[in-house]
Each structure stands twice: as structure tokens, then as C-alpha cells.
Amino acid sequence: MPVSELQCRISLDRIKKRLHSRFPVESCSPEWEGFDFRLEENFPTLFRHLIELYGHHFDFFYHLEKLLETMALKWLERSPELKSSDGLREADPSWFQSGRLIGAMAYVDLFAGDISGLREKIPYLQELGITYLHLMPLYRTPDGDDDGGYAVSSYREVDAGLGTMEGLRELAAELRQHGISLVLDFVFNHTSDEHEWAQRAREGDEICQDYYLMFDSRQEPDDYERNLRPIFPDEHPGSFTYLTRIKKWVWTTFHTYQWDLNYRNPEVFNAMVEEMLFLANVGVDVLRMDAVPFIWKQKGTSCENLPEAHRVIETFNAVARIVAPSMAFKSEAIVAPDDISSYIGTDQCQISYNPLLMALLWEGLATRNARLLRHSMQHRFAIAPGCAWVNYVRSHDDIGWGFDNRDAEQLGINPYDHRRFLTEFFIGRHPASFSEGEPFQEDPATGDARVCGTTASLCGLGKALAKEDPEEIELALRRILLVHGVTFTIGGLPLIYLGDEIGMLNDPSYREDMEKEGDSRWLHRPFFDWEKAEARTQPDSVEGILHAGFLKLAKMRLNNDAVARGETEIVDAGNDHVFAYFRTTPEQTVFCLANFSDQPQIVSAPRLRQLGLRKALVDIVAGQTIIAAKQLDLEPHQFMVLLKRGA
Ligand code: OTU
Numbered sequence: 001m002p003v004s005e006l007q008c009r010i011s012l013d014r015i016k017k018r019l020h021s022r023f024p025v026e027s028c029s030p031e032w033e034g035f036d037f038r039l040e041e042n043f044p045t046l047f048r049h050l051i052e053l054y055g056h057h058f059d060f061f062y063h064l065e066k067l068l069e070t071m072a073l074k075w076l077e078r079s080p081e082l083k084s085s086d087g088l089r090e091a092d093p094s095w096f097q098s099g100r101l102i103g104a105m106a107y108v109d110l111f112a113g114d115i116s117g118l119r120e121k122i123p124y125l126q127e128l129g130i131t132y133l134h135l136m137p138l139y140r141t142p143d144g145d146d147d148g149g150y151a152v153s154s155y156r157e158v159d160a161g162l163g164t165m166e167g168l169r170e171l172a173a174e175l176r177q178h179g180i181s182l183v184l185d186f187v188f189n190h191t192s193d194e195h196e197w198a199q200r201a202r203e204g205d206e207i208c209q210d211y212y213l214m215f216d217s218r219q220e221p222d223d224y225e226r227n228l229r230p231i232f233p234d235e236h237p238g239s240f241t242y243l244t245r246i247k248k249w250v251w252t253t254f255h256t257y258q259w260d261l262n263y264r265n266p267e268v269f270n271a272m273v274e275e276m277l278f279l280a281n282v283g284v285d286v287l288r289m290d291a292v293p294f295i296w297k298q299k300g301t302s303c304e305n306l307p308e309a310h311r312v313i314e315t316f317n318a319v320a321r322i323v324a325p326s327m328a329f330k331s332e333a334i335v336a337p338d339d340i341s342s343y344i345g346t347d348q349c350q351i352s353y354n355p356l357l358m359a360l361l362w363e364g365l366a367t368r369n370a371r372l373l374r375h376s377m378q379h380r381f382a383i384a385p386g387c388a389w390v391n392y393v394r395s396h397d398d399i400g401w402g403f404d405n406r407d408a409e410q411l412g413i414n415p416y417d418h419r420r421f422l423t424e425f426f427i428g429r430h431p432a433s434f435s436e437g438e439p440f441q442e443d444p445a446t447g448d449a450r451v452c453g454t455t456a457s458l459c460g461l462g463k464a465l466a467k468e469d470p471e472e473i474e475l476a477l478r479r480i481l482l483v484h485g486v487t488f489t490i491g492g493l494p495l496i497y498l499g500d501e502i503g504m505l506n507d508p509s510y511r512e513d514m515e516k517e518g519d520s521r522w523l524h525r526p527f528f529d530w531e532k533a534e535a536r537t538q539p540d541s542v543e544g545i546l547h548a549g550f551l552k553l554a555k556m557r558l559n560n561d562a563v564a565r566g567e568t569e570i571v572d573a574g575n576d577h578v579f580a581y582f583r584t585t586p587e588q589t590v591f592c593l594a595n596f597s598d599q600p601q602i603v604s605a606p607r608l609r610q611l612g613l614r615k616a617l618v619d620i621v622a623g624q625t626i627i628a629a630k631q632l633d634l635e636p637h638q639f640m641v642l643l644k645r646g647a
Helices: 003-022 030-054 060-077 080-091 108-112 115-120 122-128 165-177 196-202 219-225 266-282 307-323 337-341 355-367 371-380 405-410 415-426 461-467 470-489 508-512 520-524 530-537 542-559 561-565 605-610
Strands: 103-106 132-135 154-158 181-186 190-192 240-243 248-251 258-260 286-289 328-331 351-353 388-392 438-440 450-452 493-497 567-572 578-584 588-595 601-603 616-619 624-627 632-634 639-645
Touching (some): 003 030, 003 060, 030 080, 030 307, 060 266, 060 307, 103 108, 115 122, 122 542, 154 266, 165 181, 165 266, 181 266, 219 240, 248 258, 266 286, 286 307, 337 351, 337 371, 355 371, 355 388, 355 415, 355 470, 371 405, 371 578, 388 470, 405 415, 415 450, 438 520, 450 520, 461 470, 470 542, 470 588, 493 542, 561 578, 578 601, 588 632
Parallel strands (some): 103 493, 132 181, 181 286, 351 388
Antiparallel strands (some): 190 258, 578 588, 588 639, 601 632
């Protein structure tokens, strides 16, 4: 046995002995055996990662024992209901790939006032078929600007305006009873400057100062800064903030009030495990791992996507496999395509946002062309087995043009010019634009910017309604349903920003709010308009058409196994305006086509035959039979799902 394996075995035996003497009563219970079993199975992985990250610390074994104690304690605190969910999902580890899963995201206050208001809205979610609900961070944060909840002062307290932790626990249970999985954020790269650790650090507590990355002089920040890119350049230049009281610089990747945690310190890792398991025990089904690329820093590098960042996530994952195996991780890495996929794996994050698809869907709408979308997806859509994409059209954040430069260059597209064009297009500066977005974090030096705006406003609904132009309105509605058509059928789980299903437009009122005016992302975070939602029952209204369109997409997933869980193959339809893919299971094949052009398009008969489509097909979107021997006619922005029975 190699030394490390031997070491691992010896420490496990020693730790188990300790735990058993520390928790004597429970150690005989069958429940304890469950923990024991998972510990045996996952400890070697956990140990390996910990050694790699912290093995050089003289007190490594002390921290290891502390960690295991926390894990055992959290396991004992875990409710029987959650433990039974652990068992079920261990037997079905890719439960999140079920076609039943349809995601939605919302701010509790903007959607429903508070947590009890949200409980009353469960029927609305059910009507839409929602089975996965991401509630934006609802923890205690500083008064005033709190980065939309991403500056967390306590992971164990709910923001007083939203409710209580007990209320959140009850909500989680109620959602679960209704078959809805709860998704919450783990904002683990940073805390707010009002977190207890930060406050103590500011008062001079050196132990807490070591929880963050603090420097006595500008020397080190300057050294690091040479290789860092600014993340929120509008807010503050560089990545450090000066603290006059203690005369130190603190690392702040995002806002000055968000202090990055120091994961080189094993105590920080252990403390954050405790916070993570606390959330797991509240009843979280999917933990959204915020800002994963930034969690490890190393001088001389960009301090993004470092190998140790992956190790930290793998270590959290091993902890979760032992204590809360029903909880999956979702990666939030809005970075270059190669880096996005590096966080996806059953040993890291089982699911991941798909920001590349998101950006390219918009790119397709702007150019009316699906070439770059097809080319990129053909070699980038496949991910690690047992994992799934979360496909979305927009989130609470800005839209960035994160396609790969080489992918663009292979098609003769200049990536820099193209990004500039896309931003100009979506902020409405381009003459051919239908969109009404606003720039985010515009860098005057480089001209780089990201884009804000609701789906409906970026799709042209606002302009069309203002012009009262029925044709433009029709096109805007089709654009909204086209891009969602893709996110619902391409493979993975779809995620809707609640409000998109009724065509909510931009909310420019943020400009009059002192706490929000500096952050244009508030443009697309409107109060959910419940009066507007009422109109969904009128079939000819904008709301009615959209809502019915979303329901149809949801049903299509439920009723067709291939749409839900088939293998995805992106193909060339022989027409660059049309994005096309097969979804295949042994029993069923569907062929999806999305016309990104606002003109009618065709897919030729020889092309269809080449793709193996010869017989009569049913378009399950329009409910029409199509004879594939003839050419396929697509209306402007038409989305088709053709069903081919049998092999
Ligand atoms: C995330 O986003 C959140 O989604 C944002 O709402 C937060 O402001 C931020 O973290 C800080 O907590 O830069 O523009 O690659 O790009 O984490 C959004 C990841 C962001 C980052 C992403 C970040």
C-alpha cells in the first residue's frame, strides 16, 4: 500500500474512533451506518484533495479531524425526510436529467413580496410546469447596495424583509411536496464586509484577517494586478480595496463591499463547509456555486480557473457526497467555453449554466444566421457523462459575448468586431436593431461592454408594441418562443427567468433608485406584474400567446422521451439560417429546426433525405403532418419539432 493510501486508512480509522466516542448514542443507529458507509466510500477522494490543498500545513490532521466532526454533526442534524431523499437520489444519481425538470428563477421580493407570498404562488409555478426553482440570494446582506443579494452577511439568516430561516425551511418542504426542487446560491468566493468574520477582521482580529486576502502595502496587490482583468470596472478599478482602519488592502474581485475569502487557509475551507451543510440541511436540492473561477489566487496568473479552484470544488463535492448526497452542484462559470466545461463532472458540478448557448442564441437573432451557433455547438455541446446543461436565454446578470475566438475565426468572423457589433445591436445603436438593451460595465478604453435587458425587450417586443405594429409584434413573440424552443429541446434542463413567459419588458425605474442606479442589470429585474399575468388566459393577447407557447414546450418535454433525455446531435440543415439537431433515444427520434431568419426559409428535399428523413413526420409544435419527401418550408422564426417514430 503506498504511503498516502496507508495514511488515509490510518486517519480514517482514527477519525472514526473519535467520532464514535464523541457521538456515542447515534453511533449504534442504522442511520449512522449510512454515514459510515458513505464515509468509507468517499473518504479516499476527500483525503486526496485535502492533502493536495492543505497537506503542507503542520496542523493538517487537526483540521481534517475538525472537518469530519462538522460533517458528522451536520449528518446527525439532517432531517429524516432529507435522508430519505439522499437514498433515493443515490439510486438515481442523474435525477436532474429527468424530462420532468423545468427550471425557473426569481427574486423572492420582486416575484412574490416575501417567502410566505411565494408559498401562495406555488400554483402559478405548477401551472407552468416548474419543478426546479432558483430563488436569488435571500440571506442577510448589508442595508443599501448588496449586489442583488450576492454580498452575504450571514448564510444562516434570511433577509429580514423576506422572512425567516424557519419560513425558508417550511418553503423548501412545501416545494418538495409539490415536486419542486429548491435551488439556492452558495456565494462562497466572498462574504460581505458586514459578515461577522469581516467585522472581526476590521477590528484587528488576526485570525479573521487570515480568512480574507489582506496586504499591508500596495506591493503585493500591484504584483497580482499585473495579470488580473477587471470584473466590475465601473465600480472600482482593479481588484483591491483599502481599509483605512487597519491600513490594509483587501482582495475584492467584485464590489468593494464583497471581500474574497482565503481558501489557502484550511480553517476557511472548514468554516465554509459548515455553511454549505447548513444550507443543505435547510433542504436545498441544487446548490448554485457562485463565481467558481475566482476562488483560488496565485501570483503571476490571471487568478481565474486555477487547478486549485477545481480541487476546492471537488473537495466540497466529496463532502456533499458523504453528508448530503441528494444535493447537486450547479456551476456558475461565465468564462471562455473551454473553461466552462472544466467545472462540469460528477466529481465537481453535475450541472452547469450554458452561457455559450445563451450568447449564441442572441448572436443568431442579431445576425439572422445560425452558423456560429451550429459550428460552436457541434463540438462543444457534449459534456461529461452523468452531467447536464442548464440552458437559458437570460439570467439576472448581463449577457456577455463569451464565444471562442477560434470558433469565430474558423468561419471568417473577426471576434472583436463581432462582439462590438453584437453589443451595438442589442443596445439599439445599430440601425437594423429591434432590441432595447443597455450596456453594462462599458470599458471606454477597450469599448468592451456586456448587455442588459429583459428577453422581451431584447427580442423587440417593446419597440413593436410602441409602434403598434402587428407584424413586428408577431416577429418579437416568435423570437422569444424560438430561443426558448431551443433551450427546452436541445438537451439538459431549461431555465426560465420568471416574467419571460408573459413578456415582461425592461424596467428603467432603477435609474431613480439610489441603491440601483449604478447597476444596469436592474433594467431586467422588474417587479413581476401579476395584473399582466392575468391576461395569460386571453388566447390572443401577447401574454396569452407566450404563456401558451411555454406550456406547449413544457408538455413536449413531458410527453416525448427523446426531447427530454435523448442524445443530441447538431447537424447542418444545408441552410445557414436554420439551426437543426436530432434528439435520439432507442425508442424515439425527434428533429428540431429553428429558423433564425425573419424571412421564410427552406430545407431542401435532398438534404432531408441525406439526413435520413424520408417518411411522413409530425410537427409537434404546429400539430401538422409533413411529408419529408418534399422540401421543408419554415416560416420566419419558426420553431419545429418533427417526430419520427421507430428507429
Ligand atoms: C455572479 O456573477 C452573480 O451571478 C452576480 O449576480 C454577482 O454580482 C457576482 O457573481 C458576484 O457575486 O461577473 O457579471 O464567471 O462572471 O460569477 C456577473 C463568473 C459576474 C462571473 C460571475 C459573476
